[in-house]
Amino acid sequence: MKDVASEVDARGITIDRVGIRDLHLPVRIRARDGGYARVLGRVDAAVELPGIQRGTHMSRFVNTLSEWSKQPVSVIEIEHTLRAMLERFAAPAAEVVLQFKYFLAKQAPASGRVSELDYDCAFEGRISSEGFRFVLGASVPIMTLCPCSKEISERGAHSQRATLSVRVNARPGVILWLEELIPLLEQQGSCEIYPLLKRADEKVVTETAYDNPKFVEDVVRDTIVALRGIPGVIGCSAECESMESIHNHTAYAYAEHGEL
Amino acid sequence: MKDVASEVDARGITIDRVGIRDLHLPVRIRARDGGYARVLGRVDAAVELPGIQRGTHMSRFVNTLSEWSKQPVSVIEIEHTLRAMLERFAAPAAEVVLQFKYFLAKQAPASGRVSELDYDCAFEGRISSEGFRFVLGASVPIMTLCPCSKEISERGAHSQRATLSVRVNARPGVILWLEELIPLLEQQGSCEIYPLLKRADEKVVTETAYDNPKFVEDVVRDTIVALRGIPGVIGCSAECESMESIHNHTAYAYAEHGEL
């Protein structure tokens, strides 16, 4: 059976990335307590295709990624997968991004009631002649309360849900756990948010936010300060996007630090 | 050229709706001042297919809808289009939904500065042996401020952006204008929202919302009261969905009145 993807290509154009997107996979993520969490993974995977080769072999991506079903995934398995891809595809570079919702239990601030909140997280890996690079991503819902609105108003201040999204790059050998990163991020808004709040909790959340007004600029700067203080972190980015309650558009801020 | 869609079907199953979705069209909408607004239309159109006919003729939908480019669209043209569809498709029933963003100028409450806000609107028409029915839809962004949060907190009260969506059915011959419906809906939240707000405006918006706390239930009930008071309205529904600033999920309420 002729393999047209293996033909020699005369156009001489390197394809930076060729691969698959939005493959859904059940995946286990290594948890900090030594166990793991089962998540719904959405995976993008790609290789660099040299100018002389007509096509890649798409089925090999699914094949390679299906090995994740055998063990929990962390930075170690991401690197292993990428090294396997370099070999199977005879490619100069390979990338994989695994996106998933991760749950952590949260305790309501007054009642102590426990509920599980979901966070959009990502493992991003890339391997090339420059070596292996891993970036941990997390998006955390927070509440922002507008400092300007509070300052100028006689009563009240508008608040809204916002999303704080970070990407963090640590020195090889340093493992960052979502169980530590996420709570740190939740402290950067005007107040944390929770799935389950009784009335006594809602009072605490409302007053905490009112006492702690923050622009998206404030959230992003405080986040950069917090992230660069984590031992082993050599680069990070932070973006806060706020679904303004007084507008039909969003406000956002983005900053970077170090090497990403 | 053989037309397989025209074959007789032996399965004897009526198809309630067969047609196209997500066709994008530039459309002109009749405005209340006698002029019109150019909008980006997203159209769904379908007919009922009797059990004996194998397939419909998909190209006729695009053909029929392209006639909208000749004149501004209102309830009259929707009915005309549906009657043309009954004939061209030899169908017992036909439906069309035109969704579009509509802009209205808003004046900021203190500075008087003018900016244009967008609203998701819809013209929904259906024709069958029971006659022609038209429903006007509009989704309006508003601000809600939580009555519970205000009541129990010593300072502040959480607020958020919410969407108030209605569908309104009026007696034949009664024309409802988006220019009148939308401002009515904007009054049902804790406060209206605006694209452009100077600091003096933000003070008014913040304090107005604080003085006017509303649950999604309140918004929906006040909306039903307002809509059923419009002369000629014989049915309506209202839904308010609030992007809670203290949670990562939404809160919503839905109610109906009369005949839809």
Added chain:
Amino acid sequence: MKDVASEVDARGITIDRVGIRDLHLPVRIRARDGGYARVLGRVDAAVELPGIQRGTHMSRFVNTLSEWSKQPVSVIEIEHTLRAMLERFAAPAAEVVLQFKYFLAKQAPASGRVSELDYDCAFEGRISSEGFRFVLGASVPIMTLCPCSKEISERGAHSQRATLSVRVNARPGVILWLEELIPLLEQQGSCEIYPLLKRADEKVVTETAYDNPKFVEDVVRDTIVALRGIPGVIGCSAECESMESIHNHTAYAYAEHGEL
């Protein structure tokens, strides 16, 4: 602490549905083999609110749903949850919709290679004075190949990915398993689709689709025939939406049978 949601309401308007949407929860789904699958659940839950009561208690939804973490969910637990909601909310009616991606292993048609495909599924329950009703929903990706294109063309025929979505209502006591429903649905397109296909498999898939051309109307009718043949099924709906490869819009058909 005053409870404003419990106030008496003077507007006298029944709220058909008030509740929460897009709550994410890790859930276990009962599997046919007696075990269960861990899934990412997205939940909507609501109650009917009588005209005299101002507001519902939103935290009780999260509270009630968190009990799903204690055991795998199937129609039995959905009914149990709804009965608990009637009591806790003192409500005349309650609804819950649980949406999730479910995975089933598929074997490629020639190579026999196994990979896991994802399907969007839903458990929908409602309870009221009319009793308990449960509807099982499933959306299955399939391939459609156009009969008209094949008939009129000298070579080839356009194909595309389509989604076949059904809702099925069975007599009380009859349990429908996704493990049985999904494979039945996959047979209704021109060909099944797979995550992992080697070249020998791709040949089979291509030729199978070419030998089995189907309009969206055909898919829907064949699906209704298949569903109404399942013992215990008293109602169903089927919709096929096809991402036409020759257009930038979709084609769809929808039909119903019996009581839904």
Added chain:
Amino acid sequence: MKDVASEVDARGITIDRVGIRDLHLPVRIRARDGGYARVLGRVDAAVELPGIQRGTHMSRFVNTLSEWSKQPVSVIEIEHTLRAMLERFAAPAAEVVLQFKYFLAKQAPASGRVSELDYDCAFEGRISSEGFRFVLGASVPIMTLCPCSKEISERGAHSQRATLSVRVNARPGVILWLEELIPLLEQQGSCEIYPLLKRADEKVVTETAYDNPKFVEDVVRDTIVALRGIPGVIGCSAECESMESIHNHTAYAYAEHGEL
């Protein structure tokens, strides 16, 4: 009224981008024939915020962008807007992205029937101490037919809708028109797609695609070849993403050329 956004910030962290997203605006786009097209614009705008300044002034974005209502927008107005932003915000850099659907009339290949197809387009501008840079973006729906499937199968070959997205950077003074760029891109797939096709047209489209099989890698390389051949183009990127009809995931390829 105190302006807290103007406070001095002690954290010393530059915010790379702060601004607004998803502002909807009715915009006129300069057309090649000297006229203009009215479109629904979705705008993101941001400035760089020096480390010593606490916040930006969000209302100034809306204010600045509302000036687009006075005249049709092209690269000239984008540069003018960015220069105005530098001044009003006293910022070292500013960016704006305007996304919109643009329609072009297409003639069906056999019947000659005319219909309008929509394309997702973008004007991206940035100004800083390095000067002004403008990138034109366009996403064009095309059909791809798989070379491997055709080669190995005795009859048929799977096809699907794909999206070809490019970003193009031209030398200052060189104006690229969407009316020229889009038709060039439509030629890079296995066949163009159309809103309106009669049976005779569908035959041409089906056979053309079958005679012209292309991987996403082929589409991307042919696109780079075509774009770099346009006089004045100094850089470009091309991505093709294909909604594979035989899978539930997509296949994609991405390549760059020159300076972007």
